[in-house]
Amino acid sequence: xTTDATRPVRRCPICGKPRAEAHSPFCSxxxxxxxxxxxxxxxxxxxxxxxDVDPED
Ligand SMILES: [Zn+2]
Numbered sequence: 001x002t003t004d005a006t007r008p009v010r011r012c013p014i015c016g017k018p019r020a021e022a023h024s025p026f027c028s029x030x031x032x033x034x035x036x037x038x039x040x041x042x043x044x045x046x047x048x049x050x051x052d053v054d055p056e057d
Contacts, residue, residue, distance in 0.1 A: 014038075 012019045012027035014034050019027045026032040 010019045010025060011017065012025070012031050014026060014031035017027040019025050023029055023032055026035065
């Protein structure tokens, strides 16, 4: 089989492994979760969190 040579291999953006169709575009649920954590870690503000909202607003 040479199917890998005829089309570009889509890789998981998290770990670089070939992705799994079931978890596209990631290779696994673990990497998908890690991507989500990365987004949150970059300071994405979650709406509806009154505990962290500045009272001056
Ligand atoms: Zn991965």
